[in-house]
Structures are given as structure tokens and as C-alpha cells.
Amino acid sequence: MDCSVTKSEMLNEMPNKDCICELAELLKTLGHSSRLMIVEALGKKSYCVCDLTAMIGADTSTVSKHLSLLKAAGIVRREKQGTHVYYSLTCPCVIDAVAQLKPLIKEKLQHYSHMIEVSNP
Amino acid sequence: MDCSVTKSEMLNEMPNKDCICELAELLKTLGHSSRLMIVEALGKKSYCVCDLTAMIGADTSTVSKHLSLLKAAGIVRREKQGTHVYYSLTCPCVIDAVAQLKPLIKEKLQHYSHMIEVSNP
DNA sequence: TCCTTTTTTGGTGATATTGCCAAATATCTA
């Protein structure tokens, strides 16, 4: 191949591969509407599984599995209280990260007439 | 179910569903190591397909399809120059968003280094 | 202990994603 960058230049541009894989895993976990809805809710306060189940409107087992994935990714933490299990965000940075993407979806959402503001700091 | 939040409280907490779905789609697209590697590279400058193919070390067709997905998601733009096709970020906010997640990764990396530390002192 | 409620786990079928090959398309140059 006869491309526009040299090999050493590419190596300099190449970001840390482990880091990229970890970040990609994190993004993949966030990239599901139910899980993202959970994360946005937990950004306000912690909720137990049945709260989140009611919010999402899916089977309890489905929500529980989503929460397991979020926990495995290190996005949420788990805390037992009697028969209830409460989940909360481990780091508010997740909310900030998602908020940063809002400029990109602003255009797409123009189609809908009823919409919350997407670009406020 | 007898949960800890009322229905109206839940509705207030519930974020805009269209918005969540769009964001989730965006995050899913970013949640693949090859695509994230492409995005990180494009954060520095634009590259043509063969550059990115060399970076990633996959088949050209594979990289081309990843770029199509990124373009469909509105993350990158396409520009033809002769036989080459150059891609660039549509919005630097993607880089910022990913950067926001690094605190979460750091914990994992520290966890790894701790384990390494323990396993070979 | 038995019963109830909450949550997790195992299993399954449907669907989606991924990466490669081969072929097609596009563009430049001789």
C-alpha cells in the first residue's frame, strides 16, 4: 500500500491499545437504550432493581442482567438493603461523558417537534 | 411491585426517550475497539481508508464498513480526493466524551497493575 | 419453619454483529 503516512508516524498516532479496548468495552456497555436509561436515572440518585424495572418496562430478569453488565464494566456499584438491592453510579463522569455527545444528536433530533433542550452546559 | 418511588416521580426522572435512543446508538457505534481507534486517530487529523487500514491491521473491506457505520452515526464525514477517500471527525466533542470516561478506566488499570504487583514482586 | 417478596441465574430462540473473501465500482495514468 502506498499511503500518506509513514510507519513511525502511525505508531506515534496510535493510542494505547489496552486503553482503547477498555474504553470501547465501556462504550459498548453504555450503548444500549435500557442501560443508558438506567445510567441516566442513577445520575440523579440510587435506585433498587424494582424501581428501574418499572422505569424501563422490561422483565425483572432482563433489567437485572443489564445491571450485572453495568457492574462488570465498573459503571455502577451494588448495595444490598434487606431484600432490595440498590445500585448507584461509581463515577459521575459517565453522565458528563454522555452529555458531551449531545451536540452530535442535536441535528438528528430536529425532526421531532417535542424535544428537550440538548445543548446546555 | 412495591417500590420506593412513585409513578410521577419516575416520570420526572425519566429522560427523553428519543434522546436516550439516539445517544445509545452513538455509544454503541463508538463501542468497538477498531472504530474507537479510528476515532482517536481522526481526532488528530484526517486519514484515508488505507492509512486507517494499516493502523488497525484488518481487511480493507472491514475498515471500510466500520467507517460506513461511523458515517451513518454522524461521527465522521467523508471526502473524496482522487482515488483516495479521506475521513474526518464531524465534531471534536466525541474525543472529549471519550476522555471523560478515563477516570473509570484508570481504576481498572490500577487494579491490573496491583494484580501484577502482587503476582510478581 | 413456611410464606412472601426481591433479585439473580440458567436456558432458549430470535436477531444482530463481525470479519473475511470475492467481486464490483471509481479514478487516475500510460
Added chain:
DNA sequence: TAGATATTTGGCAATATCACCAAAAAAGGA
């Protein structure tokens, strides 16, 4: 026009993800 290079597209097999159901755990109260 023919050939070379760069990119995209179609197809396919392997794998992963998803949502539900049923059943198992976990914990509290009668």
C-alpha cells in the same frame, strides 16, 4: 482503452447480544 490502485458492496459463517420464561437464591416476617 487497458491497467493499476483505492474503496465499497454482497455474501457467508462464526459469534455475540437480547428478551423472555422458569427456577433458584436471598432475606424478612408470621
